[in-house]
Amino acid sequence: MRNRCLFAACVCLFGSPLLADFQRPNVILIMTDDQGYGDIAAHGNKMIQTPNIDKLWSQSVRLTDYHVDPTCSPTRSALMTGRYSTRTGVWHTIMGRSLMATTELTLAEVFAANGYATGIFGKWHLGDNYPCRPQDQGFQHVVIHGGGGVGQTPDFWGNDYFDDTYFKIDRWHPFKGYCTDVWFDEALKFIETNKDKPFFAYIPTNAPHGPYRVADKYAEPYRKKGVPAPMANFYGMITNIDENLAKLRRKLDDLGLSDNTLLIFTTDNGTAAGVAKQKKAQWAGFNAGMRGQKGSEYDGGHRVPCFFYWPKGGLDQGKDVDVLAAHIDMLPTLVDLCQLKKPDGPPIDGVSLKAALYGQKHHLENRTLFVHSQRIQHPEKWRKCAVNDQTLALHQRQRALRHEERPRAKVEMSQHNTLILSSVSRRIMKPGGKASNQHSSNAFASRSEMMPRIRHG
Numbered sequence: 043m044r045n046r047c048l049f050a051a052c053v054c055l056f057g058s059p060l061l062a063d064f065q066r067p068n069v070i071l072i073m074t075d076d077q078g079y080g081d082i083a084a085h086g087n088k089m090i091q092t093p094n095i096d097k098l099w100s101q102s103v104r105l106t107d108y109h110v111d112p113t114c115s116p117t118r119s120a121l122m123t124g125r126y127s128t129r130t131g132v133w134h135t136i137m138g139r140s141l142m143a144t145t146e147l148t149l150a151e152v153f154a155a156n157g158y159a160t161g162i163f164g165k166w167h168l169g170d171n172y173p174c175r176p177q178d179q180g181f182q183h184v185v186i187h188g189g190g191g192v193g194q195t196p197d198f199w200g201n202d203y204f205d206d207t208y209f210k211i212d213r214w215h216p217f218k219g220y221c222t223d224v225w226f227d228e229a230l231k232f233i234e235t236n237k238d239k240p241f242f243a244y245i246p247t248n249a250p251h252g253p254y255r256v257a258d259k260y261a262e263p264y265r266k267k268g269v270p271a272p273m274a275n276f277y278g279m280i281t282n283i284d285e286n287l288a289k290l291r292r293k294l295d296d297l298g299l300s301d302n303t304l305l306i307f308t309t310d311n312g313t314a315a316g317v318a319k320q321k322k323a324q325w326a327g328f329n330a331g332m333r334g335q336k337g338s339e340y341d342g343g344h345r346v347p348c349f350f351y352w353p354k355g356g357l358d359q360g361k362d363v364d365v366l367a368a369h370i371d372m373l374p375t376l377v378d379l380c381q382l383k384k385p386d387g388p389p390i391d392g393v394s395l396k397a398a399l400y401g402q403k404h405h406l407e408n409r410t411l412f413v414h415s416q417r418i419q420h421p422e423k424w425r426k427c428a429v430n431d432q433t434l435a436l437h438q439r440q441r442a443l444r445h446e447e448r449p450r451a452k453v454e455m456s457q458h459n460t461l462i463l464s465s466v467s468r469r470i471m472k473p474g475g476k477a478s479n480q481h482s483s484n485a486f487a488s489r490s491e492m493m494p495r496i497r498h499g
Contacts, residue, residue, distance in 0.1 A: 066380050067352055068233075068303040069153070070243045070290070071372075073121070074283055075114065075165060075191075075251040078313025079346050080330035081280055087328040089269060090277050094288040098307055102349035103357045103399050109430060110311055110369045112336060112343035112415040114190055115140035115167050117310040117369055118246070122148045122168070122179070124373030124390040126412065132168065133416040135190050142168040142179070147387025149373050150180030153242040156382045161232040162186060163225040164246045170196045177211070181244070185210045185228040191251050192221055203255040220257065222249045222279070226286040230293050237297050246310070250279035254315065257282075268324030276315035304352040304379065306372075312336045312343040337415055339428040344413050350399055355379065357399060365398045365406045366430055375399075 079085055083092045084099040110117040115135045116127035123130055123146045131143040150160045161183035166176045167190045177184045186209050189196030198207040198214055203221045207214050210228075217224045229243050249256075252272070260278030269277060287307075294300040314336045317327040334340030348367070350357045370392030377384050378394040398406060414427035 064381060065302060065354075066156075066158075066240045066382075067355060068241050068243075068299060069158075069306070069376060069380065070229075070233075070245065070303060071306045072287070072308070073118075073244075073246045074280070074309045075246070075248050076311065076314035076336055077250055077280055077283075077309040077346075078311075078316050078329060078335065078342065079309075079332065080328040081250075081277075081313050081316045082347060085330055085347070089264070089267065089325055089328070091263075091281050092284045094284045094291070095307065098287065098291075098305070098349055098351055099347075100360050101358055102307075102351040103359060104362050105348040105350075105367045105395070106362045106364050108308070108346060108348035108367045108369075109344045109411060109413060110309075110346055111413065112311050112338055112426075113417065114165075114251075114310055116416075118166070118168055119146070121369045121372050122146070122150070123388070124149075124370050124392040125388060126370060126391050128414075128416075128421060129388070129391070133414075133421050134418065135167065137419055139416075139419070140167060140169070140190070141174050144173045144178070145388065146179075147385060148179045149376065150176070150242065150244070152180075152373065152377060152382055152384055154180050154182065155385050156380075157240065159183070159232070159236040159239060159241040160244075161229065161241070162244045162246070163229040163232070165190070165248045165251075166246070183211065183232050185225070187221070187248060191253075192248050193253065203253075220282065222247050222282050222286055226290055230290065233293065233299070234297060237299060247283060249283055250276045250315070252314065254279065270318050270320050270323045270325065273315050273318060273325070273327060300353065302352075302354040304350065304355065304357070304376075306348070306350055308348040308369075309346040312338065312341075312346065337417065339413060339415055339426045343415065352379075363395075363398055363401075363403070365395070365403050366409050366411055367395055367398070367406075368392065368411050371395050 080087055081090060082095055082099070083090050084096040111120060111127050113135055115132050119130040119132040119142045120127045122142070125146070127133060130146050131141060133139055150162070154160050160181050162176045162181045163185045164187070166186045169175060170188050172178055176186065187197050187201065187206070188194065188209065191197070192201050192203050192206060201207060205218055206221060207216045208224065209215070219227070225245055225247055229245050232243055233241060254272040254275035256275050256278040260281050261275045264274035264277045291300070294303055312335045313329060317329050317335055318325065329335070329342050332340065332342035332345060334342035337343055352358065371394070372392070374390055374392050374394040375396055376382070378396040393406070411430040412427070413430065414425060416422070416425060418425070
């Protein structure tokens, strides 16, 4: 314990582990689908049962103001590249607008270039055909379903979450069991195979995305407590994920890998079914006091959990970090934490959160982040967008909404966020579309910069 405390103190003073024999950590990145910030017991939900996620929460360094895109594919492209989703050619989940440009440098390609074994287990949703598949974008081992969900058109015919056929490495392969169990079981095999070398295991589950199918043993306890449909099944799917997280951590312990494995838990957008549609439901759900759900430009659509746990790296202190952060920060942060050499690629929008994770927040004080939800064939300026600004006090973030909403902007008392539009626009953007402070030059992508990269075919 004394050595661990000394190590943590050195990290706080100098911003990085002071280990002469630094050994690059293994990295496991779990990203669930459609699970919101309020769909975790540790965040205040008194109905859902997530004991293992709660345990990880209690041990981790937690980003409490972490944002993604409001829907699936855009978040995944930004997470993979460190760049705003629209820059990568992704702003929708269908109509060819979920195909990430092949010129992007992905997180998997960065890890592979640094000698890591790379694997993906679950949902890719950035292209099902060459050259957009995960195996074309840096992943050496692949076990995935097709499209944006099990049973969708690009997926294998007849898949229904149970005993399905999934794409493994280079062909479709039949599996036994529930989809989430398959993703974690395959990830565990990959981890054991590569236990003697650094690995990057990306586990983007399709659950709890609809259709809300899960064994009754997970959903029935919620029904008995008055949780309405489809939320009972939605919660049951999350409880199953929770069980698989415990199984994963036991395996890491058994293999002696827990201490030097960076385990990250996050989700891809706000809750899809964690708020009851029935007005008189016995359990109305829990959204952590936020407005909006999946697809919304309000916080409930894009503020999600993000936990970092790495005992050997000193990220095991069970503390909150309230800096404004986003999915675009994942790539530069992992490059920094793992001391990787990043190959040349397109310019990064995100910034490394390493210093913030170790207690130094000052370098992100004036940051701005941009969020928008398009879900149309061609992006429209100001459509369902927001600007997150940390120059204000916490819980007084400003919002820039689409142009037609400006006349009726008002204070959102439930979130304590002030909707002040013109001052945001004046402060963030100078004439010509250039950012007006050093942090928004990296973090805020103007439409004039984004549009030339948009692909319409």
